[in-house]
Amino acid sequence: MTAETLVPVFAALGDETRWSILVALGEGDASASALAGRLPVTRQAIAKHLAVLQGAGLVEPVRVGREVQYRVLGSQLSETARRLDTIGAEWGRRLAAIKELAEGL
Amino acid sequence: MTAETLVPVFAALGDETRWSILVALGEGDASASALAGRLPVTRQAIAKHLAVLQGAGLVEPVRVGREVQYRVLGSQLSETARRLDTIGAEWGRRLAAIKELAEGL
DNA sequence: GTTATCTGCAACTAGATGATTGCAGACCAA
DNA sequence: TTGGTCTGCAATCATCTAGTTGCAGATAAC
16 A cells, blocks of 8 residues: 555545445445445445445445445555554654653753 | 544545645644745645644644644544554454355355 | 346536635734 | 734635436346
8 A cells, every 4th residue: 555545545534424334334245225225325425435435445346146235345444544553653753752852951 | 532533534634735734744843834835835725724634633733933833743643543443453353254154155 | 028126327416625815913023 | 113924814716526316228036
């Protein structure tokens, strides 16, 4: 995962409806039509959200007969979390260094 | 940090310009005007982005004389990373369970 | 073969948002 | 006190996007 792919992941995660979809998929794979039955948006809206999530590598389509079910990919989340933690730790170290300097005065 | 504050953090991180700002701030605190000298956007655009980042708890304003410098808060990133990893691990476990079932057939 | 359902594409609308310019107030310096 | 700079507010603009409706094609079921 490169830095260019990181921003789309966050953009995908920065929407309440998409989180609802991810949470619903977390309980089991489902098609856009099935999700539309559980969420207060139309199937087409969900289809667009699924396309965004798929583009970010967060879900994966699986053909089951005539329908297309989607599966959530936890590995992408874990990978993103790891990179986020690294960056946060760096910035945290800088802050700690600043505080140490301030206390040393 | 609750689930409601999680989505705004991702929304804040889902923008290239805001990442540029965060990276610039990672090298040292700076004011909106100072950042405008380094980035290809106007000061006002940066000010709006800083407001978004502050709303997400990712930066913190520090008054220095007549100017307002901003400091990046790595702790928020680390906290977000931890929660993301937890969620990703859960979904990963579900996937692993599914795979195990499939192999057992 | 007909029917029902599920998918995908296209057009459209309304609201959010990234970015701009312009102006007015605050504050430090010369 | 006057000039320069930094901040903040408001209006405006263009684009993006979340959502909708409508329709056409594919495919499983009966």
